[in-house]
Amino acid sequence: MASEHQSRTVDAVQTSLDIIEFLQSVESAGITEIADAVDRSKGTVHGHMATLVDNEYVVNDDGTYRLSLQYLDLAETVKGRLQIYDVVRKELDDLAEECGELAQFATEEHGKAVYIYKTEGEDAVQTASSVGNRAHLHCLSLGKAMLARMDESRVDAIADEHGLPEFTDATITTRGELFEELEAIRERGYAFDREERIEGLRCVAAPITMNDEVMGAISISGPASRFSGPLYEDELPNLVTRSANVIEINAQFS
């Protein structure tokens, strides 16, 4: 599919990353199990584990290996680099409480949406998405809000890379529809998700920009039963865009 530049890569590092990925999927495992999973000899894996343990990325609990808590530190560092993270958190907590629903913040990376923060009001629905998860942009209110603020060429590149897979009957699956929708979003200033990703789940989102660059988007999500009529079409959009504005303004002083 997407054939990359293919510079020379380092095989040994690839092996270690494969091990880490495997350990992310299995909670904990022994040498033999890991060696089997990444298709290397036990001796080789043993050396990799020694390196990872030395650097405290992996912990050895009496014979079985698991990922360490080191990643928390990395994650906090990375989050802290989003200049608006603290401002978003505060404002989003208020927003979630005010409307009692689920509020989220996401950013774009590698052409996908990455959920960064999630906060729940009293009646919030439970969704599969959680912090760190990645999702296609075209089927999320968050994603479309961000796409609407990007160059067309960028949107095209992303569609090339990840496609426009269909999740429900309402999912946008053609570029024509997508560009039309993005135009409408630009005019309105906010984006809807009318059960385009998950049947029964509706969202409203507004982008957050700083000097013409998309920093991310925030959204409110709820069940279709509650999200309809003037509440869904007017009130919630107002709340979300208001919060987005507050974030944009506060972000300038931090």
Next chain:
Amino acid sequence: MASEHQSRTVDAVQTSLDIIEFLQSVESAGITEIADAVDRSKGTVHGHMATLVDNEYVVNDDGTYRLSLQYLDLAETVKGRLQIYDVVRKELDDLAEECGELAQFATEEHGKAVYIYKTEGEDAVQTASSVGNRAHLHCLSLGKAMLARMDESRVDAIADEHGLPEFTDATITTRGELFEELEAIRERGYAFDREERIEGLRCVAAPITMNDEVMGAISISGPASRFSGPLYEDELPNLVTRSANVIEINAQFS
């Protein structure tokens, strides 16, 4: 100092980990700067970067490299593995609100305390510690609460590895004092930090155990001006131990 077993390790992986560590400290950097920092040739670093970018652990923004948001996902996975994480969050939020102070949860790893969750009441003090950070156990209420529930041999091993460095006049710096203090904590059921780490900062902590294994500890922190008399000696300890109990009970059904 602590000379490890020294199994055979993988140099190439070590290089990549050095690069990641460097990128954690500098926000973003180019090939030449990185090569300089990790003391490798530009060509070598180039190969490593290609590998890390391929695996999406690093992002290349027009010429400069930075850590990706991938680590959020890893961090959430790792947090999710602490069976009690969700229970702790909920209970700690309540606790922080009830007493208006700073409440924290930490675990032990590699003989150090790792802060996992932090939540602030209305009058909470600001501290340097934040999620993912590691700190010495012997000078924290959180740390001592955990040490008090470990075998003596384990405590000795930890003291061997990390020592008992002094931070303030009140810091415990000898094993004799430490073991005495741990005994007192075992009797009381909770631990104090009487400005042992930071001048003017006091804390109370209680350990969280599940079938005789320490899962971590929770604490309340505040300024010495407020943390004194019966509030500090009785009321806050009661609140903390009550919360710890609630967590232990709820954790059994999750």
Next chain:
DNA sequence: ATAGTCGTTCGGCTAGTGCGAACGACTCGG
């Protein structure tokens, strides 16, 4: 006891990693 695990160590072969030079693209100043 024995046969099956497991993790660990080690010698040896060769693939792959690291180096450094060279290249093209770019940015400054003069």
Next chain:
DNA sequence: CCGAGTCGTTCGCACTAGCCGAACGACTAT
């Protein structure tokens, strides 16, 4: 407008070090 200085990238070569496979000791279970 062009040279001197960056930068990132590519590539051939030398040699290291990564990978394998076999062997070992410690366990467990039957």
